[in-house]
Amino acid sequence: MNILIVEDERIIAERLARFVKAELGTARHHLDMVPSLAAARARTHTQPWSLVFLDLNLKGGDGFDLLKDAVAASFHTVVVSAYTDRAFEAFQYGVFDFIGKPFDQARIAKTLNAFTTNQRGQADTRVLAVKKxxxxxxxxxxxxxxxxxxxxxxxxxxxxxxxxxxxxxxxxxxxxxxxxxxxxxxxxxxxxxxxxxxxxxxxxxxxxxxxxxxxxxxxxxxxxxxxxxxx
Structure with missing residues (x-):
């Protein structure tokens, strides 16, 4: 499983990565981190990602700009953001889950368990994004x-x-x-x-x-x- 973390605060990105690795344990996986929208756009085209954890506020950039591209891609997206008032909007675009900041390992575990056991996401999808x-x-x-x-x-x-x-x-x-x-x-x-x-x-x-x-x-x-x- 290939996992990408898009987060501009290094401490938060490393904390999230640590929780993800702890939950996946010995399961085969590849994990990478990028700090910006530009880097995320570049990396999402480099290999087949399974899951992308996406912050919505990246060095002044709006993560929704990437989210619209992400939900049209083959991988699933989990938004990780302090802006919990935007959760409803995120779900409408078709994200797998929305995790509010601050988060703990139990919350990350819940998302990963749902993902790895092929459960449905917390769906309130209203639109599907399509690339043409x-x-x-x-x-x-x-x-x-x-x-x-x-x-x-x-x-x-x-x-x-x-x-x-x-x-x-x-x-x-x-x-x-x-x-x-x-x-x-x-x-x-x-x-x-x-x-x-x-x-x-x-x-x-x-x-x-x-x-x-x-x-x-x-x-x-x-x-x-x-x-x-x-x-």
């Missing part, structure tokens, strides 16, 4: 009909009929979505509020969306889907 060349666009969840796996990426199928490609694979993207977004198949996630009906067909089970689109429900996920649908 040098442009970054924010796609509101309400504009998405369903999400489909596309190898190491995810296709966002929009109400407009357009499709946008997200850099996170479906497994990672699922961890950032609200619980009302249901994984009905290894290749599909659908928002519960768009499901009009579900039915058995010759090939198994499928859901029908409010626009008539039909999505398969895998046998493996059928019982979990049914329980979510009925609650």
């Amino acid at each position: 060349g040098r442009e970054l666009i924010l796609v509101p969840l309400e504009e998405i009909r369903f999400i489909k796996a596309a190898n190491n990426y995810s296709e966002l199928h929009l109400v407009s009929g357009a499709e946008e490609l997200h850099n996170k694979p479906l497994e990672q993207l699922e961890r950032l979505l609200p619980k009302a977004w249901l994984r009905v198949h290894k290749s599909y996630i659908v928002p519960k509020h768009r499901i009009r009906a579900w039915q058995s067909v010759a090939s198994g089970t499928q859901v029908e969306l409010d626009d008539g689109e039909r999505i398969p429900v895998s046998r493996r996920r059928y019982l979990k889907f049914k329980q979510a649908w009925l609650t």
Whole structure:
């Protein structure tokens, strides 16, 4: 697991690194630290990071400038900031967790445990950031009909009929979505509020969306889907 800490206060960065190393123990990992937005942008392109701990106030720079890029990337982001009033805004962009300063080892342990055991983050995501060349666009969840796996990426199928490609694979993207977004198949996630009906067909089970689109429900996920649908 590759972990990057973006923090301009050396003492805090080293404390965070110490807690992370203590929790990971002998698990194989690589950890690095950078003090600025410029350095973070450079490093996030050097290797495949798993998790980035990001401060929001970096030598006068606004960490949200990097956050918008980060949440569109393949890695997950944990914001670490004294500005707890911005937690709601951060979660809307799709961060995995928000840790307020000051923090202790128990709080870092909680985040790492959730991450390493493949739990969902503290999701209150409202938009998904998508990179298109040098442009970054924010796609509101309400504009998405369903999400489909596309190898190491995810296709966002929009109400407009357009499709946008997200850099996170479906497994990672699922961890950032609200619980009302249901994984009905290894290749599909659908928002519960768009499901009009579900039915058995010759090939198994499928859901029908409010626009008539039909999505398969895998046998493996059928019982979990049914329980979510009925609650």
